[in-house]
Amino acid sequence: MLNTNISGMPYFPGMAAGKLHRGVEGDIAKRIVLITPDEFTSFATLPAGFIVVEAELFSHSMIALLGLGLPTVLISAQQATTLQEGVSLLIDGSSGRITDNLEAAQSVVEPLPGLKAGQAVLMADGEPVNLCASVRHASAARQAVELGAKAIGLVRSEFLLPADDRVPNSTFYQRAFRELCEAASPLTVTFRLLDVAADKIPGWLPQSDVLGQALGLQGVRLFNTEPVQSVIDAQLAALSEMSNDFSLRLLIPFLVRLEEYEYWLAWVRQRLPEHVPIGAMAETPASVMDINHLLETADFVAIGCNDLMQSFYAADRDQPELRHYLDPYAPVLYRLFRQVAENSAKHLVDIQLCGLLPQLQGVLPVLLGLGYRTFSVDAPFIPYLAKSVASTTRAECEALAAQVCAVKTTQEVLEILQLPADRHPPFLI
Known part of the structure; x- marks a missing residue:
């Protein structure tokens, strides 16, 4: 039985769940896509979220990835070797957590009470x-x-x-x-x-x-x-x-x-x-x-x-x-x-x-x-x-x-x- 529990670096907040898909080829809709920075491209279809391996944190390509607005976690190459394609995963882009325990999902962070546009x-x-x-x-x-x-x-x-x-x-x-x-x-x-x-x-x-x-x-x-x-x-x-x-x-x-x-x-x-x-x-x-x-x-x-x-x-x-x-x-x-x-x-x-x-x-x-x-x-x-x-x-x-x-x-x-x-x-x- 698989037991995936990885602590990565949070990059873009939010939670996403889906089956792990390596690379950008094929059907990536509703998947958690595992990619390296050299695989970045324009996406005809967006996945549920990203796991990026050995990312250049401040690179223009990573900033562009931020622009897609999808939950994203960064991990090392060694951590990536523990992930198996097709396994259902939950990623938390606000904490960096990657797990196969889909019941670990928490509610999305809501705006502060009273937080209104135009106010400090x-x-x-x-x-x-x-x-x-x-x-x-x-x-x-x-x-x-x-x-x-x-x-x-x-x-x-x-x-x-x-x-x-x-x-x-x-x-x-x-x-x-x-x-x-x-x-x-x-x-x-x-x-x-x-x-x-x-x-x-x-x-x-x-x-x-x-x-x-x-x-x-x-x-x-x-x-x-x-x-x-x-x-x-x-x-x-x-x-x-x-x-x-x-x-x-x-x-x-x-x-x-x-x-x-x-x-x-x-x-x-x-x-x-x-x-x-x-x-x-x-x-x-x-x-x-x-x-x-x-x-x-x-x-x-x-x-x-x-x-x-x-x-x-x-x-x-x-x-x-x-x-x-x-x-x-x-x-x-x-x-x-x-x-x-x-x-x-x-x-x-x-x-x-x-x-x-x-x-x-x-x-x-x-x-x-x-x-x-x-x-x-x-x-x-x-x-x-x-x-x-x-x-x-x-x-x-x-x-x-x-x-x-x-x-x-x-x-x-x-x-x-x-x-x-x-x-x-x-x-x-």
């Missing part, structure tokens, strides 16, 4: 925390409202594309942006201007050896080139046309220096009404270490944790061989965030953390303890993170963050956060 979540001592949603399309914006998001903290506009791969014009964006804003109503919506990267190179953009690569041409580095500049103009024209109908904000992506932001701020402001706030996306060590100066000019700053970690650790997040370098539990990472918070001083309220990091198990209370209060995450995480916020106090989080920043190794951080090392393998071990 309160810590146990009354401290407000803003849990915003990062979205790619209108249906995700609608889900964010249903799950109680404070706002739409980030619209990944590069994923809004014409079906025929033509260069999008202002008419296309007026329709796509308006549909998304209507779905998000009454929330404020922050649009990030086109940000080309490895997983989001549109068919209309000529290829280049450095296009979309780590430390290559992306974000504002392409804004002076055609056809990108025409697309940016089209996005701004659409937003300008809508600016009196919705509460909008704008983000300029992948900035490195203050002078760069000032240049593009002036360029964008000529095309956008004064009442629309314009923020800077800080995704490199240089930009986050100069965040106090950015905040003197920008209306707000969003820190892109995924790309920041890539630069900080000098490791391409899409390279499987480097995946262990992108360590979300290394204490040196939190010392960086502590320094950024200290440099920001009174402007810390104007900083939003984006990316996968706040969604990972045990991380949010540490970031709260460092002083951050606004986060943009995938909408399905909001009920889980809201419960975490409501169950702790500022003093408890500050004490936790101080402990994490004081130690030397990932193993020590895992012990402080009470996370098992077999579920969160220590850095480079």
Whole structure:
């Protein structure tokens, strides 16, 4: 008799049950699909959930998998050898548990009582925390409202594309942006201007050896080139046309220096009404270490944790061989965030953390303890993170963050956060 009980790393919350199916070939509907990152593809039919073997946690392909919104657990190659195809399994994407005991299912986590869209979540001592949603399309914006998001903290506009791969014009964006804003109503919506990267190179953009690569041409580095500049103009024209109908904000992506932001701020402001706030996306060590100066000019700053970690650790997040370098539990990472918070001083309220990091198990209370209060995450995480916020106090989080920043190794951080090392393998071990 089989007895499967694996503790993996939780990646996308929710529960799913079904027979185990290896790979993406064949009928995967209502199955739990076991795959490796090199098997990722566009899915004509979606399974019930995923078990991913030896995943590159912060890779663009894994972020795309998040966008499917299915329960997902990450495991090691050794753990995968214990799984047999065809066996009925239950996976819990919020705890990382994989079991063949189908009666172990628990009810889906419900939103906190009183959690409403457009409102902050309160810590146990009354401290407000803003849990915003990062979205790619209108249906995700609608889900964010249903799950109680404070706002739409980030619209990944590069994923809004014409079906025929033509260069999008202002008419296309007026329709796509308006549909998304209507779905998000009454929330404020922050649009990030086109940000080309490895997983989001549109068919209309000529290829280049450095296009979309780590430390290559992306974000504002392409804004002076055609056809990108025409697309940016089209996005701004659409937003300008809508600016009196919705509460909008704008983000300029992948900035490195203050002078760069000032240049593009002036360029964008000529095309956008004064009442629309314009923020800077800080995704490199240089930009986050100069965040106090950015905040003197920008209306707000969003820190892109995924790309920041890539630069900080000098490791391409899409390279499987480097995946262990992108360590979300290394204490040196939190010392960086502590320094950024200290440099920001009174402007810390104007900083939003984006990316996968706040969604990972045990991380949010540490970031709260460092002083951050606004986060943009995938909408399905909001009920889980809201419960975490409501169950702790500022003093408890500050004490936790101080402990994490004081130690030397990932193993020590895992012990402080009470996370098992077999579920969160220590850095480079």
